[in-house]
Amino acid sequence: MENKRDLLRSIPSVEKVLEDPGLVDLGNRVPRWSLMEATREVLAEIRQSIAEGNRGKEPRMTEIVEEIAVRAEAGSRRSFTRVINATGVVMHTNLGRATLSEDAVNAVTEVAGSYSNLEFDLAAGKRTTRNMHVENLLIKNTGCESACVVNNNAGAVLLALNTLAEGKPTIVSRGELIEIGGSFRLPEVMDKSGTTMIEVGTTNRTRLDDYERAITETAGVILKVHQSNFDMTGFVESVAIKSLADLAHRNGMIMVEDLGSGALTDLSQFGVEKEPMPQESLKNGVDVVTFSGDKLLCGPQAGIIVGKAEFVDRMKANPLARALRVDKMTLVALEVTLRQYLEPELLLEKLPTLRVLSRKPEDLKQRADRVAGALSAGLKERVRVSVREVTSQIGGGSLPAAGLASYAVALSSEEFSSDRIASMLRRCEVPIVARIFEDNIIIDFRTVQPSEDETLTSQILKALAGGDRR
Numbered sequence: 001m002e003n004k005r006d007l008l009r010s011i012p013s014v015e016k017v018l019e020d021p022g023l024v025d026l027g028n029r030v031p032r033w034s035l036m037e038a039t040r041e042v043l044a045e046i047r048q049s050i051a052e053g054n055r056g057k058e059p060r061m062t063e064i065v066e067e068i069a070v071r072a073e074a075g076s077r078r079s080f081t082r083v084i085n086a087t088g089v090v091m092h093t094n095l096g097r098a099t100l101s102e103d104a105v106n107a108v109t110e111v112a113g114s115y116s117n118l119e120f121d122l123a124a125g126k127r128t129t130r131n132m133h134v135e136n137l138l139i140k141n142t143g144c145e146s147a148c149v150v151n152n153n154a155g156a157v158l159l160a161l162n163t164l165a166e167g168k169p170t171i172v173s174r175g176e177l178i179e180i181g182g183s184f185r186l187p188e189v190m191d192k193s194g195t196t197m198i199e200v201g202t203t204n205r206t207r208l209d210d211y212e213r214a215i216t217e218t219a220g221v222i223l224k225v226h227q228s229n230f231d232m233t234g235f236v237e238s239v240a241i242k243s244l245a246d247l248a249h250r251n252g253m254i255m256v257e258d259l260g261s262g263a264l265t266d267l268s269q270f271g272v273e274k275e276p277m278p279q280e281s282l283k284n285g286v287d288v289v290t291f292s293g294d295k296l297l298c299g300p301q302a303g304i305i306v307g308k309a310e311f312v313d314r315m316k317a318n319p320l321a322r323a324l325r326v327d328k329m330t331l332v333a334l335e336v337t338l339r340q341y342l343e344p345e346l347l348l349e350k351l352p353t354l355r356v357l358s359r360k361p362e363d364l365k366q367r368a369d370r371v372a373g374a375l376s377a378g379l380k381e382r383v384r385v386s387v388r389e390v391t392s393q394i395g396g397g398s399l400p401a402a403g404l405a406s407y408a409v410a411l412s413s414e415e416f417s418s419d420r421i422a423s424m425l426r427r428c429e430v431p432i433v434a435r436i437f438e439d440n441i442i443i444d445f446r447t448v449q450p451s452e453d454e455t456l457t458s459q460i461l462k463a464l465a466g467g468d469r470r
């Protein structure tokens with residue numbers, strides 16, 4: 001057993017390590033900063049483990065070089081990348097929700113790489129607001145008087161309540177105090193807006209007279225929130241939006257509705273349950289409606305506010321609107337998406353997320369069968385491969401009860417746990433994100449694009465047949 005001092009002295013210098021042919025070669029593929037960072041890190045860790053008495057052997061050069069190479073490559077790889085969504089959750093918030101149409105993507109590319117008329121009126125030759133690119137389209141699509149767009153729907157709710165109810169009460173049903181995705185909790189957003197929340201009713205039942213009794217002299221807002229990501233059945237009661245809007249107006253209050261996903265078209269034509277639409281809320285007398293751009297609208301992340309001019313125009317003038325404004329790439333993607341809604345007969349062809357929602361189970365089964373065949377042939381006994389009927393989720397806080405019939409390839413193995421397989425799939429060149437069910441990896445074909453089937457297959461074969469490198 002050598003002593004610590006000898007071991008420490010045996011650690012090669014950074015210069016020496018970098019002279020290793022393996023790393024010299026790697027240096028042509030990864031940037032110098034990443035190579036240096038990995039080298040210093042690995043050597044420091046070896047030094048520390050010797051110093052702490054956790055290492056009794058001299059470090060070997062091949063071992064050091066291999067570890068540096070892995071880290072340098074990982075460190076230089078872009079973090080934000082496309083993935084194959086095999087989870088079956090269509091509007092997966094962690095995987096970027098809706099995918100944009102080809103036209104929207106092209107417009108983003110064009111505007112991102114050039115100067116643009118973001119806030120410039122080309123006809124008049126003077127400055128204008130960025131909102132103008134989408135406002136008319138929102139008026140056409142929803143029948144609102146005025147519209148404005150912010151960063152996301154949470155921002156839209158914040159802006160609406162801050163503008164219309166700061167220092168005043170906002171009455172809301174206890175059954176609608178929702179949490180979305182862990183970070184949007186309605187009571188917290190309301191609190192930040194400066195309004196005073198007045199909860200009425202109970203979790204499962206709220207009646208018109210509950211709202212009525214809560215009305216105060218200082219008016220304020222009645223807020224209705226779409227429950228979005230959960231479903232209540234049984235002994236439940238809520239107040240129709242029209243009666244609520246009438247009650248608000250009789251008492252000089254403003255009726256605001258947070259619709260969440262806000263589909264602009266009746267989704268039942270695409271084989272999905274109908275979601276409430278902003279144009280219907282406005283018809284029913286709601287003053288201000290907010291909804292997301294990247295849920296069932298199938299556009300970019302955005303918070304869309306439509307409603308009566310007297311209220312929406314006040315929101316546009318609120319300094320918070322500046323803090324919450326959208327950037328040019330979002331705005332142009334939203335403009336293109338909203339234009340597509342003016343030609344409803346082309347929607348299914350244009351919007352990829354609508355196509356994902358409307359994929360037919362029999363087509364998904366065919367693809368699953370084909371991929372399963374290739375995987376069984378390639379993986380032999382190592383991994384059990386089967387095709388299963390599964391239920392995809394719409395996700396993104398929409399239609400929680402409405403699952404979509406789908407087909408999946410299920411993988412399981414004696415050799416690797418399903419957590420292990422999932423992790424190997426996530427480490428592929430185009431990472432594959434799947435779900436685990438009853439110790440099986442489930443690859444749901446609804447959210448895998450048909451053009452990805454081949455990459456999916458070859459990557460799984462490579463990852464699992466090649467065994468377990470890391």
Ligand SMILES: *Cc1c(COP(=O)(O)O)cnc(C)c1O
Nearest residue numbers: 152153154226228260261292397
């Ligand atoms: C999704 C959702 C939100 C949050 O919208 P983001 O665009 O994610 O900020 C707020 N309210 C409701 C009802 C929702 O469904």
